[in-house]
Amino acid sequence: MGRRRAMTMSLLGIVLGIAFFVVTQAQTSGFEAFFVKTILGTNGAIKISDRFQDMDGTVSVSSVNGKTRFHLNSRENARYIEGISNPRLLRKALNQFPQITGISEILEGTGSLSGISRSQSVEIHGIKIKDHIMVSDLEDQIIRGELNEFNLNPMSILVGSRIAQRLMLKIGDRVTLNGGTGNLQLRVAGLFETGVSQIDKHRAYLHLNTAKAFLGKRFSGSILQLSIKDPTRAPQISAQIQETIDHRTVSWQERERVWLDVFKALRISSAITVSSILLLSGLGIFNVFAIMVIEKTRDIAILRSIGFKPFDASTVFLWQGAIVLTVGITLGIIVGLLSTYAISQIPLRIRGIFSTDSFMVNWDSSHYYSAILIAIIFVSIASWIPARRAARIEPAKIIRETL
Amino acid sequence: MSKKKKYKPSTKGLLFLLLVVIVYFIFNFLQQQFQTEAVTTVVEKGSIRDSVSGNVRVLAGLSFQLRSETQSAIIYAALIPYGKPIQVEQNQTIFLMDTVDLNRSLNQTLLRKQSHDKRLKVGSSIALQLEVEEKNLKAYKTLHLENGKDIASFELEKKVSLVERLRKSFEIELISNDETSASFKLEIERLKDELAKRMILSPISGSMVSSNVKKGDTIFGGQILGEIQSNDRILEVTLNEEDFAGVEEGQNVGLTLFSFGNQVFEGTVSRLSAKVDSHTGRRKLFVNLKSQHDLPVGASGRAEIIKVEKENVLILPTKALLGNSVFAVKDGEVRKVNLQIGAKNLEYVEVIKGLKENDRVVAETPHLFYDGQSVSATELK
Numbered sequence: 001m002g003r004r005r006a007m008t009m010s011l012l013g014i015v016l017g018i019a020f021f022v023v024t025q026a027q028t029s030g031f032e033a034f035f036v037k038t039i040l041g042t043n044g045a046i047k048i049s050d051r052f053q054d055m056d057g058t059v060s061v062s063s064v065n066g067k068t069r070f071h072l073n074s075r076e077n078a079r080y081i082e083g084i085s086n087p088r089l090l091r092k093a094l095n096q097f098p099q100i101t102g103i104s105e106i107l108e109g110t111g112s113l114s115g116i117s118r119s120q121s122v123e124i125h126g127i128k129i130k131d132h133i134m135v136s137d138l139e140d141q142i143i144r145g146e147l148n149e150f151n152l153n154p155m156s157i158l159v160g161s162r163i164a165q166r167l168m169l170k171i172g173d174r175v176t177l178n179g180g181t182g183n184l185q186l187r188v189a190g191l192f193e194t195g196v197s198q199i200d201k202h203r204a205y206l207h208l209n210t211a212k213a214f215l216g217k218r219f220s221g222s223i224l225q226l227s228i229k230d231p232t233r234a235p236q237i238s239a240q241i242q243e244t245i246d247h248r249t250v251s252w253q254e255r256e257r258v259w260l261d262v263f264k265a266l267r268i269s270s271a272i273t274v275s276s277i278l279l280l281s282g283l284g285i286f287n288v289f290a291i292m293v294i295e296k297t298r299d300i301a302i303l304r305s306i307g308f309k310p311f312d313a314s315t316v317f318l319w320q321g322a323i324v325l326t327v328g329i330t331l332g333i334i335v336g337l338l339s340t341y342a343i344s345q346i347p348l349r350i351r352g353i354f355s356t357d358s359f360m361v362n363w364d365s366s367h368y369y370s371a372i373l374i375a376i377i378f379v380s381i382a383s384w385i386p387a388r389r390a391a392r393i394e395p396a397k398i399i400r401e402t403l
Numbered sequence: 404m405s406k407k408k409k410y411k412p413s414t415k416g417l418l419f420l421l422l423v424v425i426v427y428f429i430f431n432f433l434q435q436q437f438q439t440e441a442v443t444t445v446v447e448k449g450s451i452r453d454s455v456s457g458n459v460r461v462l463a464g465l466s467f468q469l470r471s472e473t474q475s476a477i478i479y480a481a482l483i484p485y486g487k488p489i490q491v492e493q494n495q496t497i498f499l500m501d502t503v504d505l506n507r508s509l510n511q512t513l514l515r516k517q518s519h520d521k522r523l524k525v526g527s528s529i530a531l532q533l534e535v536e537e538k539n540l541k542a543y544k545t546l547h548l549e550n551g552k553d554i555a556s557f558e559l560e561k562k563v564s565l566v567e568r569l570r571k572s573f574e575i576e577l578i579s580n581d582e583t584s585a586s587f588k589l590e591i592e593r594l595k596d597e598l599a600k601r602m603i604l605s606p607i608s609g610s611m612v613s614s615n616v617k618k619g620d621t622i623f624g625g626q627i628l629g630e631i632q633s634n635d636r637i638l639e640v641t642l643n644e645e646d647f648a649g650v651e652e653g654q655n656v657g658l659t660l661f662s663f664g665n666q667v668f669e670g671t672v673s674r675l676s677a678k679v680d681s682h683t684g685r686r687k688l689f690v691n692l693k694s695q696h697d698l699p700v701g702a703s704g705r706a707e708i709i710k711v712e713k714e715n716v717l718i719l720p721t722k723a724l725l726g727n728s729v730f731a732v733k734d735g736e737v738r739k740v741n742l743q744i745g746a747k748n749l750e751y752v753e754v755i756k757g758l759k760e761n762d763r764v765v766a767e768t769p770h771l772f773y774d775g776q777s778v779s780a781t782e783l784k
């Protein structure tokens with residue numbers, strides 16, 4: 001009875017271990033995936049900014065074990081001219097890269113936006129809306145107003161939700177943009193919310209030509225924002241683009257390295273923590289089997305004396321372990337799936353680095369494979385050691401000791 | 404009699420052979436599955452342009468801002484503020500100011516001068532008196548010499564003194580008259596100058612593009628009244644310093660102006676500026692258009708200066724380059740090939756030596772491959 005309870009507890013440990021592993025991984029990678037989606041949806045996969053002035057190449061060659069490789073070196077200390085030099089030629093050159101799915105020219109600057117009662121400094125982003133929705137989720141980020149309104153009226157503006165809140169702006173309100181080469185009277189065509197508080201607090205979108213006239217930058221100062229088919233390949237593609245067009249090119253992974261490292265650390269940390277539950281469950285199984293082997297020593301000796309081989313004796317325990325493991329994995333996955341779904345329904349309002357009103361989870365099969373693999377390793381070891389001991393039992397010795 | 408030995412293939416041997424074949428196919432399949440895919444492009448013949456691009460500004464050949472030099476009220480303006488630009492000839496009156504006060508002063512001065520001239524014509528009373536007194540003095544002297552008792556020395560000295568005084572008074576009167584005459588002349592000249600200042604004339608034949616004042620406005624000295632530009636245009640192109648290598652006079656230029664949409668204007672480099680702006684690292688050149696266009700002054704756009712244009716040469720995408728090398732793909736392996744390259748732009752590069760037509764090179768992320776790597780090649784679409 002006691003053994004059964006202990007075995008049930010160990011089984012429960014495996015079930016919970018797998019479930020917790022899946023849930024924690026789903027959460028941390030869920031938030032990470034959502035953060036990445038937000039980043040790609042706001043600032044794109046690749047940004048091309050300044051033109052390098054240095055004429056030196058960035059390619060170096062190394063040869064290890066007879067294998068010649070090329071390296072595209074970083075150009076952090078290179079002299080450069082602010083902004084891209086000729087958007088039209090750059091676009092033509094970028095069309096040679098089939099991975100690129102969208103190119104948007106952006107002119108960045110600053111100004112002071114005045115509403116009815118107060119004013120606030122804003123970061124102006126001059127865009128061509130048709131190009132920009134190809135490289136961002138701006139279409140989905142609009143919470144009030146219409147992108148079409150913005151598209152039709154060159155003297156309109158899209159403002160971040162926090163700016164609108166502070167200046168008490170509504171759709172259709174007139175605002176004054178001060179700074180640059182003078183003042184502009186603009187009409188609010190829409191409010192957007194990215195969830196990234198720095199963006200929602202400070203960013204406003206204008207038509208590219210309006211921004212150029214306002215900032216007095218007819219020729220230079222623009223940057224290009226790109227979207228690509230496979231964002232995970234952004235570092236490799238951006239390195240090639242930088243080498244080809246001689247402009248500073250930064251991938252989203254490089255841009256957001258700090259946050260990605262934080263998420264990575266959290267994911268590894270939770271995996272280690274939850275794996276300890278599986279380890280403890282394995283120890284529990286080991287304990288039960290070890291006691292079982294001691295208690296069943298005589299029975300094993302009798303079985304051996306009537307012709308059972310050592311392998312047969314160990315197989316009994318290995319099968320028991322396999323049954324526990326199979327049941328544990330099956331239940332663990334079911335509990336993990338249900339828990340992940342339940343957690344995804346919990347309301348949780350987060351604003352800051354992204355915007356969500358519920359827990360974010362990532363439905364990724366690799367989490368389940370990892371949990372199953374860890375459980376298999378621990379339970380196999382926990383079953384194998386007692387099984388080996390059972391196989392080593394000498395029947396003659398046991399019978400002699402009994403007599 | 405020999406018994407003919409019949410060859411019978413053994414089952415084990417057949418199984419072994421079958422196993423070898425299966426293993427071979429599995430090995431090949433796995434090798435293909437795990438082989439890196441290289442997206443390649445072929446070296447082909449085509450045309451290439453080695454060009455640099457810069458920013459264009461349209462400037463007027465000559466431009467004048469018309470300023471007033473005096474304070475007055477406008478009584479005529481050739482162009483009203485925000486009016487349609489007009490063509491003007493050299494020395495055409497552009498602005499006319501009120502001159503009533505000046506005309507009055509001038510007339511008054513002329514009248515005074517006239518009176519002064521008449522007074523001069525009438526002659527001087529001092530001169531007459533001097534003439535009489537000189538005659539008297541002469542008589543006195545004669546009498547004094549003949550009989551000293553008739554004219555006392557005292558009387559003679561008194562007469563001499565009188566004549567001397569009259570002579571000096573006459574000289575002073577002459578100086579005063581000269582001064583008055585000169586003063587009138589200067590005053591008349593000043594007034595005429597003032598009158599001239601109240602009439603603003605066009606310094607050149609061209610277009611009056613703007614006016615800041617209209618009839619009835621009171622203007623002040625130094626105020627800008629309008630602008631006149633000549634009809635010829637200068638196209639100024641600004642290039643980055645490092646792009647200047649290879650740019651020469653006579654090279655073809657393609658220009659697009661923002662206000663003209665996609666229309667391309669063709670021209671040639673007419674002259675290069677001698678200096679580089681040390682702050683911005685930019686240098687200018689000037690372009691002559693091949694045909695006449697009515698371009699607005701201040702318009703901006705982009706220019707592409709074509710250094711070299713080559714036809715029917717071997718080209719490959721610039722993105723395939725790693726320094727002066729590429730990874731060529733042959734027999735499922737990548738091989739490093741050093742190139743001699745010619746013309747180059749952001750899209751294509753001319754291959755002078757190292758590759759031949761239809762050779763295949765890695766086009767996508769070539770820096771991720773190594774020399775001798777086995778790859779499965781796919782064509783770049």
